[in-house]
Amino acid sequence: MCQLLGMNCNVPTDIVFSFTGFAHRGGRTDTHHDGWGIAFFEGKGVRHFVDHQAAIASPIAELIKQYPIKSTNVIAHIRKATQGQVALENCHPFVRELWGRYWVFAHNGDLKDFFPQLKGTFTPVGNTDSERAFCFLMQELRARFPDTQPDLAVLRASVAELVGQIAAHGTFNMMLSDGTALFAHCSTKLCYIVRQHPFTAAHLSDEDLSVDFATVTTPRDRVAIIVTEPLTVNEKWTEFALGELLVFVDGMPLPGHAIA
Amino acid sequence: MCQLLGMNCNVPTDIVFSFTGFAHRGGRTDTHHDGWGIAFFEGKGVRHFVDHQAAIASPIAELIKQYPIKSTNVIAHIRKATQGQVALENCHPFVRELWGRYWVFAHNGDLKDFFPQLKGTFTPVGNTDSERAFCFLMQELRARFPDTQPDLAVLRASVAELVGQIAAHGTFNMMLSDGTALFAHCSTKLCYIVRQHPFTAAHLSDEDLSVDFATVTTPRDRVAIIVTEPLTVNEKWTEFALGELLVFVDGMPLPGHAIA
Numbered sequence: 236m237c238q239l240l241g242m243n244c245n246v247p248t249d250i251v252f253s254f255t256g257f258a259h260r261g262g263r264t265d266t267h268h269d270g271w272g273i274a275f276f277e278g279k280g281v282r283h284f285v286d287h288q289a290a291i292a293s294p295i296a297e298l299i300k301q302y303p304i305k306s307t308n309v310i311a312h313i314r315k316a317t318q319g320q321v322a323l324e325n326c327h328p329f330v331r332e333l334w335g336r337y338w339v340f341a342h343n344g345d346l347k348d349f350f351p352q353l354k355g356t357f358t359p360v361g362n363t364d365s366e367r368a369f370c371f372l373m374q375e376l377r378a379r380f381p382d383t384q385p386d387l388a389v390l391r392a393s394v395a396e397l398v399g400q401i402a403a404h405g406t407f408n409m410m411l412s413d414g415t416a417l418f419a420h421c422s423t424k425l426c427y428i429v430r431q432h433p434f435t436a437a438h439l440s441d442e443d444l445s446v447d448f449a450t451v452t453t454p455r456d457r458v459a460i461i462v463t464e465p466l467t468v469n470e471k472w473t474e475f476a477l478g479e480l481l482v483f484v485d486g487m488p489l490p491g492h493a494i495a
Numbered sequence: 496m497c498q499l500l501g502m503n504c505n506v507p508t509d510i511v512f513s514f515t516g517f518a519h520r521g522g523r524t525d526t527h528h529d530g531w532g533i534a535f536f537e538g539k540g541v542r543h544f545v546d547h548q549a550a551i552a553s554p555i556a557e558l559i560k561q562y563p564i565k566s567t568n569v570i571a572h573i574r575k576a577t578q579g580q581v582a583l584e585n586c587h588p589f590v591r592e593l594w595g596r597y598w599v600f601a602h603n604g605d606l607k608d609f610f611p612q613l614k615g616t617f618t619p620v621g622n623t624d625s626e627r628a629f630c631f632l633m634q635e636l637r638a639r640f641p642d643t644q645p646d647l648a649v650l651r652a653s654v655a656e657l658v659g660q661i662a663a664h665g666t667f668n669m670m671l672s673d674g675t676a677l678f679a680h681c682s683t684k685l686c687y688i689v690r691q692h693p694f695t696a697a698h699l700s701d702e703d704l705s706v707d708f709a710t711v712t713t714p715r716d717r718v719a720i721i722v723t724e725p726l727t728v729n730e731k732w733t734e735f736a737l738g739e740l741l742v743f744v745d746g747m748p749l750p751g752h753a754i755a
Contacts, residue, residue: 280583294562302554323540335618358595
């Protein structure tokens with residue numbers, strides 16, 4: 236299975252520390268070497284990097300580890316191909332525009348016999364179950380709200396319902412963001428942590444690297460990291476319930492939760 | 496005005512040499528410092544890099560100059576803001592999906608009072624005249640060919656007609672590609688060169704750098720470079736006619752031409 240990493244914050248934050256550990260799972264501490272990708276929102280704009288080389292061997296991954304791009308919403312993915320060949324167009328995250336916003340999506344899992352009726356408004360470029368699921372999600376959201384993006388509470392209920400339909404076909408751990416909120420759904424495995432004042436030091440589980448967040452933050456910063464498996468060894472990560480959809484805004488999950 | 500650079504080839508080729516000269520126009524040999532961007536097709540996939548820093552100061556531009564990404568279709572842009580503030584979402588090239596292919600678009604010029612009726616299938620994320628023009632193009636092409644991409648000759652005629660409508664509003668030098676063909680339209684300024692066997696040496700006009708293409712090519716390689724102003728001082732560049740739309744496939748312009 237693939238690995239997912241998401242970040243949602245209340246102030247633009249760099250993901251260098253978490254990405255450094257995560258990238259090692261692409262070909263070194265794990266066997267996910269069929270490409271990787273990461274998307275950073277910067278306001279309404281997106282920086283989108285994909286590569287079908289293993290993250291551990293990628294010069295672009297190296298750049299990201301060294302160049303602190305600050306963002307309030309990030310989604311990253313390391314691919315272990317289950318459906319679709321190893322090709323750039325099959326690397327997550329995928330990006331589409333809806334309601335005049337870019338939407339970024341990444342999936343970990345495997346959907347069986349999932350061939351929804353796609354009507355041409357969003358068509359997959361590659362041949363993965365994941366991109367089909369994303370196009371279906373975008374198509375159905377636009378069908379429900381043809382003109383403008385609904386309020387977050389309304390959108391959340393619709394996403395939960397659609398995600399439930401997709402997840403009935405198999406494993407559907409996924410992350411989705413429009414740059415203001417980050418939706419994360421757990422079929423089988425996902426956990427998160429909220430880092431906020433008082434910040435402490437964290438030590439990566441995939442590489443011998445520590446950072447003392449107290450030295451690089453202000454007391455009002457809040458950062459949620461959502462990931463397939465905990466990235467650090469000395470912090471307490473919260474596991475998602477199976478079937479849970481959480482929506483992160485300003486570095487924390489919204490109250491209440493939807494079981495999709 | 497902005498600067499445009501395109502490459503269309505019959506075999507995947509790196510654009511390091513041309514981009515090196517071009518990037519110097521972003522803040523050093525010219526005053527286009529309001530961001531830049533480049534998109535490389537790799538099969539059906541796209542690597543898309545945008546930055547609102549000047550190209551001359553951008554770590555991502557530095558990576559591209561050093562890391563030979565091979566592609567058959569590339570579009571790059573250096574921005575001098577005329578409409579829309581300096582922001583990531585206003586950096587060209589823009590990317591949208593149509594008919595299950597990514598389409599990449601960049602524009603140089605200025606459109607006056609261009610507010611076409613956009614029906615929601617393609618909506619601008621930023622606030623430039625350029626992205627409005629791109630969304631209009633995509634919307635109208637899908638309206639004419641709702642299901643699948645037409646033959647290139649048919650598509651070319653439609654693009655020429657739509658580009659003509661847009662260009663009536665002002666200056667519309669533009670490049671558009673789906674990864675198989677590169678459409679280039681000249682309102683005021685665009686030129687191209689086809690490099691093929693026997694290859695010779697070329698010397699950049701913006702930096703003291705030469706390359707002998709004979710040492711890095713095979714006799715069957717063919718590369719078209721399309722750019723706002725000639726990049727080299729010792730080669731013969733062909734100027735587009737005003738109003739000319741050329742379509743480049745496999746490293747050369749298709750015979751015939753459409754005046755849009």
